[in-house]
Amino acid sequence: PAITRDRLRVAIQKSGRLADPARDLLASCGLTWRESRDKLFCYGESLPVDLLLVRDDDIPGLIADGVCDLGIVGRNVVVEYDLGRQAGGAPGALEEWRQLGWGTCRLDIAINDDERWAGAEQLAGKRIATSYPHTLGRWLSERGVEADIVTLSGSVEIAPRLGQADLICDLVSTGGTLAANNLKPVETLLHSEAVIAGPTHPLEDGRADIADMLLRRMDGALRLKE
Ligand code: PRT
Ligand code: ZN
Structure with a gap:
């Protein structure tokens, strides 16, 4: 109508x-x-x-x-x-x-800061916490990677420490929040x-x-x- x-x-x-x-x-x-x-x-x-x-x-x-x-x-x-x-x-x-x-900010994948990053393939079978399941899902499927997306509405950065996920995909501007949670950005999915x-x-x-x-x-x- x-x-x-x-x-x-x-x-x-x-x-x-x-x-x-x-x-x-x-x-x-x-x-x-x-x-x-x-x-x-x-x-x-x-x-x-x-x-x-x-x-x-x-x-x-x-x-x-x-x-x-x-x-x-x-x-x-x-x-x-x-x-x-x-x-x-x-x-x-x-x-x-x-x-x-x-x-402005980025939607980034971030992993524990003591881990090495070798590329998207290493995410296969991993649990990834995010508030952006569809954007992350598209990025993963474009790379042929199957991972377990854990959708959270907030507090994504503490999910690895809580054992809810192995890594995260979240918004980043200064990177201070990632660093405070012992995480480091490794891939950018979106510039926003x-x-x-x-x-x-x-x-x-x-x-x-x-x-x-x-x-x-x-x-x-x-x-x-x-
Ligand atoms: O209540 P409502 O749902 O309306 O608000 P919200 O809490 O969902 O959104 P809000 O106000 O936090 O953000 C609104 C928009 O701002 C986002 O959708 C982004 O487009 C943009 N934006 C820009 C950001 C950031 N920068 C940002 N840094 N949104 C969130 N963050 C988060 C980031 O994820 C981290 O947790 O802020 C924290 C600090 O970031 P660092 O990297 O500076 O430490
Ligand atoms: Zn919101």
Whole structure:
């Protein structure tokens, strides 16, 4: 069913690493908004653009379901979501409409720092803890390696010490957390940054023009920062 709306709805992270930069970017596009009491929905005052403040993991699904039109979210979350859909036989639903250049990190394989790394083949039969089972699964299958993926929603870095896994696949920025857990990165599966995620199809009704205007302003704001 076609959803008709004359206002654009943008999903951003409610709190966390991407929350403040996302708000700053929208503010630099001239958007002002009123926060509702539940702080979930923000009505845009200066432009017909409303915000939904959610957990980052919920952003891809909100766009895929047409509840939101665009989202500001890490590529890692977008890729994992679309690979999960494809694993279930559905087509991918999301595209990167813009790359924002911040929120950068890598999705890395990390092993105990006293172990030698000889390549992906050595992962055969190993237990790998991760919050990114689909992204890891694709990487392993591209290399013909069969390993046991242990999906954890958090605290992935301590899984080897707890005996839950032999090694991990997790996000890394400075590498400090890996080092503190006696782990070292050995392979990078994905280079990530914050992106504007949108549907694979163009927006309909008045939302297409609003999105064009917002993205033009964003491009200007991003260029000014360079
Ligand atoms: O509550 P909600 O679900 O919305 O938030 P969240 O806890 O899932 O996400 P959040 O706020 O931690 O991260 C949001 C996004 O920021 C991620 O999806 C990435 O796109 C991006 N990002 C950038 C990172 C990091 N850098 C990062 N370092 N996300 C997580 N980390 C973790 C890393 O895994 C490690 O555990 O931060 C820790 C510190 O990293 P080091 O390498 O600097 O020690
Ligand atoms: Zn999250």
